[in-house]
Amino acid sequence: EADIYQTPRYLVIGTGKKITLECSQTMGHDKMYWYQQDPGMELHLIHYSYGVNSTEKGDLSSESTVSRIRTEHFPLTLESARPSHTSQYLCASSFRRGDGDTQYFGPGTRLTVL
């Protein structure tokens, strides 16, 4: 399995709380991604980054924000959690060396907002 880590693995939190989902990788990858996986298991890209100080929104609109201050770290923040944010969040990373580079996934964070 790839060296990409996510914490916490499970989080149950009340509405209105601010949360940060952590993602880190030790592979020296330039590119990092956040996907949201709904209960039907479908995956949608919500954020990505090409490198330090680079962040872009993905295909699925999300109220979350991300930052990339260090190469190995790509946290996702929800300022005010709502029940509609309940989902599994997967982080991934890849090298920036050419086309079609394989993305390696973390174990995911399963978020439940009550």
Next chain:
Amino acid sequence: AQTVTQSQPEMSVQEAETVTLSCTYDTSESNYYLFWYKQPPSRQMILVIRQEAYKQQNATENRFSVNFQKAAKSFSLKISDSQLGDTAMYFCAFMSSQGGSEKLVFGKGTKLTVNP
């Protein structure tokens, strides 16, 4: 926008038998990449196999092989000698080679159960 369709929400197979998972996609591009990812229950998503569209030869990885039909925009996954550990969600994914974004577009997945 590209789309990926997996028409089989669930499949099952007996241990040691062969199973084929289907995937079709829609794109106007001539060069792109296709992937099959496996997500076991409560475990990490891992790459099964990768295909470059400009290569006509079908990719293989041990018991896993693909049937890539570019004209038909079809990318099926064949699992030979199925094992209990193959039980997982399987996702077909498309990646454009244009623009450098390298964003994956996933199908909705096929839940495969290997029965003893």
